[in-house]
Amino acid sequence: MKAFAIQAYGGPEGLVAVDLPTPRPAAGQVLVATEAIGVGGVDTVIRSGALAAYGFEEGFVPGSEVAGVVTAVGDGVDASWTGRRVWAFTGTGGGYVEQAVASVADVVPLPADLSSAAAVTLGGSGVVAHFGLRHARFNPGETVLVRGAAGSIGIMAVQLAARGGAAAVAVTTSSAERGERLRRLGATHVLDRSGDGGQDAPAGYDVVLDVVAGKDMPSFFDRLDPNGRMVAVGAVAGQPPADFGTKIMTAFQKSLSFAAFSAATVPAAERSVVRGEQFAAAARGEIETVVHEVLPLDAAVSAHRKMDAGEVFGRIVLAP
Template sequence: MRAVWLTEFGGPDVLVGGAAPEPVAGPGQVLVDVAFANITFVETQFRSGAPSPFKADLPVIPGNGVGGVVAAVGEGVDGSLLGTRVVTGMGGSGGYAERAVVDAAGLFAVPEGLGLDDAVALLADGRTATMMLRAAAPRTGERVLVEAAAGGVGTLLVQLAKAAGATVVAAAGGERKLELARELGADEVVDYGRPGWTDSVRAVDVVFDGVGGEIGRAAFDLLAKGGRMVSFGLASGEWAGIPEEKAAERGVTLVQPKPDPVLMREYTESALREAAAGRLRPVIGQRFPLERASDAHAAIETRATVGKTLLEVRS
C-alpha cells in the first residue's frame, strides 16, 4: 500500500512517500480504508525531532487521526461494523497511509449528514475545543479572547464561545485570518502581529491561549479580576508560562483541564453531533494528496494555513 515514511528527524522534506506492508486486523481490531488523515501542529514537532507527546522508533509512518470505511474486522469484533464510516486516533503513528489497523474500541461512528472530511477535521480539534470551552465555562455577556482564532481549534472556539452567549474577540495574524474569524461570528478582531495590539482590546474575562510566548503573556494582562485563562497550544514555540503566584495576585485562574479518557471521548462525540446538526462548522483550509505530506507540514510551519489541514488519501 502507499504510505509516507519518516526515516530521520528534520524539516518537512524528510517525509517521503513509499510502499508499506499491508496491515491485517488482529483480535479486537479493525482495518480501515483511509480516505483522509488530519495533520496537527504536534505532528510537525514530532517530525522535526522536537519534544512532543508522540513517541516512536524510526523508521515510522507518522500520523494520528484518520477517517475512512471499515474494510475488515478481526476476531471478536462485531461484523456489523463492516462498511461503517469511522474516525479514530492511532496514537501518533500509522496515519499517513492507505490503510490502517486500529482498536475497535477507539472508533467513532460518523453521524449521518456529516462529511467524512469534516469528521476527520473535528477528531482532534473538536475534542480540544470542547474541552477548553467547558473548562473555562464562559457565561452569557462575558468577553472571551481567542488566540490563533483562524486555526483548527481557534475557529471552533470562536463558534462555541459565541454559541455560549459570550462576546468573542478573535486574535490572529493578518487580514485573511481576521476576515475568517469575522465570518465565523467574532464580534471584534485584532491582529496580534502588530506592535501594541493589546492597546485596542478592552478587558476580557476568558483567554483561550493557543499561541503561548509573548502573545500569551500579553493576553494574560488583558484579563479582568475573576478571569480565566486556559492554554491549549504553543504555536510560538513556548508556553506562556504564567506563574501561579502572579495569577493569584491578579485574581485570575489558570485553568488546566485534565484529559480524562471517558470525558475525552464524550468531547469528541459532542463535537461530531454539533457539526452534524449544523451548529458547528469545521474549517478545512487546505488539502494535500498523501504524497505531498511534506508540503502540508511546510505550510503549517510557515503559518500559511487557516483552519484544518487534511491529507486526501483516496477519493
C-alpha cells in the first residue's frame, strides 16, 4: 500500500512516498481503509526533527487520525465492526497510509450525515478543546483567550467556549479576514498574534488556552486576571523560554496557574463518549467543522508546505 514517511528531518521535502505491506490487525485492533487523513500541527513538528529525542526516528509515518471503513478485525474484536464507517486514532503516527490499524478502544462510529473529512477535522481537535477547557476549570461567565485560534484546535475551542457561556472569547490570529471568520464561529474580540489590537477587549482573562507556546508564551501569561489559569494544549512554536517558571513565581500574589494538557491523559472510553457527542452535534449543524482543503495523499508534501507557511485555516485533509 502507499504511505508517506519521513525520510529526512527538516523541510516538507523530507516526506517521501513509500510502499508498505498492508498491515494485519492484531488482537484488539481494527483495519481501516482510509477515506480521509487529518494533517495536524504535530505532524509538521515531528517532520522537522524537533521531537527526534522522543523516539521519532527517520522512516516514521506521521498522522494520528483517519476516517474510513473497517475492513478487518483482530482477535477479540466484535466482527460487527466490519463494514462500519468510523473515525480512528492511530496513535502518535501511522496515519498517512491507505490502510491503517487502530485499537478498537480508539475507534468511534460516524453518523451517516458526517463526512470523513469533517470527522478528521473534529475528532482529535474537538476532544483537546473540550478537555483543555475542562482542565482550565472554565465556567460560564468567564473570559477566555484562545491563542492560535485559526487551527482546528483553536477553532473548536472558540466554539465550545462560546457555547459554554463565556462572557468574552478573544482570539489571536494573523489577519482581519481570519478574524471575521472566527467571529462567525463565536469570537467576540480579535487580536493580532502579539495579543494586541482588540478594540474594547478585556484587559485580562480568566482562562488562556494556548496552542502555540514558544518564546512569546510569557507575555500571554501576563494577561491572566487574579486566579486566572493558562493551559498549553500545543507547542507549534516550540518550547517557552527556560526562565518561564520564574515568570510564574513572579506573579505569586495573583494566584495564577499554569498547566500543560494532553488528551492522552484522558481515559479512552471518556474520549470516545465526547467524540461521539461532538460528531452527532456536527451532523446536526451545531458545531462547524472547518476543512481548509482536501488534497490527495500524493500531495502530502504540498500539505506540509502550506502548514509551514501558515496558510491553513482549519485543517488540511488527505484523501487516498
